Amino acid sequence: MMSQQDTFYMQMALQEAHNALLEDEVPIGCVIVCENQIIGRGHNMTEHLKDATSHAEMQAITAACATLGGKYLQNCTLYVTVEPCVMCAGAIAWTQIKRLVYGTPDIKKGYTQLTNASFLPKCEVVKGVLEDECRELMQSFFEKKRKKYETIC
Amino acid sequence: MMSQQDTFYMQMALQEAHNALLEDEVPIGCVIVCENQIIGRGHNMTEHLKDATSHAEMQAITAACATLGGKYLQNCTLYVTVEPCVMCAGAIAWTQIKRLVYGTPDIKKGYTQLTNASFLPKCEVVKGVLEDECRELMQSFFEKKRKKYETIC
Numbered sequence: 001m002m003s004q005q006d007t008f009y010m011q012m013a014l015q016e017a018h019n020a021l022l023e024d025e026v027p028i029g030c031v032i033v034c035e036n037q038i039i040g041r042g043h044n045m046t047e048h049l050k051d052a053t054s055h056a057e058m059q060a061i062t063a064a065c066a067t068l069g070g071k072y073l074q075n076c077t078l079y080v081t082v083e084p085c086v087m088c089a090g091a092i093a094w095t096q097i098k099r100l101v102y103g104t105p106d107i108k109k110g111y112t113q114l115t116n117a118s119f120l121p122k123c124e125v126v127k128g129v130l131e132d133e134c135r136e137l138m139q140s141f142f143e144k145k146r147k148k149y150e151t152i153c
Numbered sequence: 154m155m156s157q158q159d160t161f162y163m164q165m166a167l168q169e170a171h172n173a174l175l176e177d178e179v180p181i182g183c184v185i186v187c188e189n190q191i192i193g194r195g196h197n198m199t200e201h202l203k204d205a206t207s208h209a210e211m212q213a214i215t216a217a218c219a220t221l222g223g224k225y226l227q228n229c230t231l232y233v234t235v236e237p238c239v240m241c242a243g244a245i246a247w248t249q250i251k252r253l254v255y256g257t258p259d260i261k262k263g264y265t266q267l268t269n270a271s272f273l274p275k276c277e278v279v280k281g282v283l284e285d286e287c288r289e290l291m292q293s294f295f296e297k298k299r300k301k302y303e304t305i306c
Contacts, residue, residue, distance in 0.1 A: 052247035087243025
C-alpha cells in the first residue's frame with residue numbers, strides 16, 4: 001500500500017534521477033530507507049563508469065550494505081523511479097529487501113516481463129508512486145537523444 | 154558447442170573458485186575471455202565485502218569493462234563455475250556477452266529456473282564444462298558448513 005512517506009522518498013529518488021540527467025546518464029534514481037533514514041542512494045552511472053552493472057539500484061544497494069555493515073537489508077524499503085531490470089531485481093532478492101517501491105513500469109526491460117511469478121516472493125511491491133514525473137523524465141531524455149541523433153544523421 | 158579452450162578457461166575459473174574457498178566464501182569463480190586473453194576475473198566476495206551483489210560474475214564483468222574501457226563485452230565469453238543467478242544473468246544480458254559457459258547447474262537459484270525463454274536471446278549458452286569439479290567444490294563447502302553448524306548447535 002502506498003503512503004505519504006512513499007511519495008516523500010520517491011521525491012528523493014527523483015532528485016537522484018535528476019543528478020543522473022545532469023551527467024547525461026539515463027535518468028533513474030534510487031534511495032534505500034531503513035527506519036526513516038536514507039542509508040543508501042544512487043543514480044545510473046553506466047556511461048560515466050563505463051560499466052553496464054552500474055545501475056541506480058546497484059549503487060544504492062552497495063552503499064546501503066556499507067552503511068549497515070552487512071549484506072542483508074531485510075528491514076529496508078528500496079525506492080526507484082523506474083521498474084528494476086532483471087539484474088537489479090536479482091540483487092533486491094539477494095539482499096532480502098522488504099519493500100520495493102517504483103515509479104513507472106519498464107515495459108521492455110522490467111523484471112516483471114522476464115521473470116516468473118515466484119520471483120521476490122517475500123517482498124511487498126508497490127508501483128505507480130509519482131509515476132508521471134518518473135516517466136516524463138525518461139521520455140524527455142530519450143526524445144532529446146533521438147532528436148540529437150536525427151540531426152547528426 | 155564445447156571446445157578444448159572451454160575446458161582450459163573453466164580451469165582458470167575453478168582457480169578463482171579455489172581463491173574464494175581460501176577466503177571462506179562460497180566457491181564460485183569466473184573469468185571473461187576476449188580474443189584468447191583473460192580480460193577480467195573474479196570470485197564470490199559477498200562475505201568479505203558484506204555486499205550481496207559481489208558475485209564472481211559481477212566482479213569479473215566490472216573488471217572486464219575496465220580493461221576494455223567500455224560497457225559492452227560483445228566479443229567475449231564468460232566462464233563461470235556455477236550457473237549464474239538472475240542478477241548475474243541480467244548483467245550478462247546488459248553487457249551483450251556473446252557466449253556464456255558454465256560448469257554445474259544451480260537448481261534453486263539459477264537463472265534458467267526463474268526467467269523466461271526470451272532471456273539472453275543472442276547469447277550462446279554452453280553448460281556442463283568440468284561439471285563434476287565445479288559441483289564437488291560447492292558440495293564439499295556446504296557439507297563442511299553444515300557439519301560446523303551441527304557441532305555448534
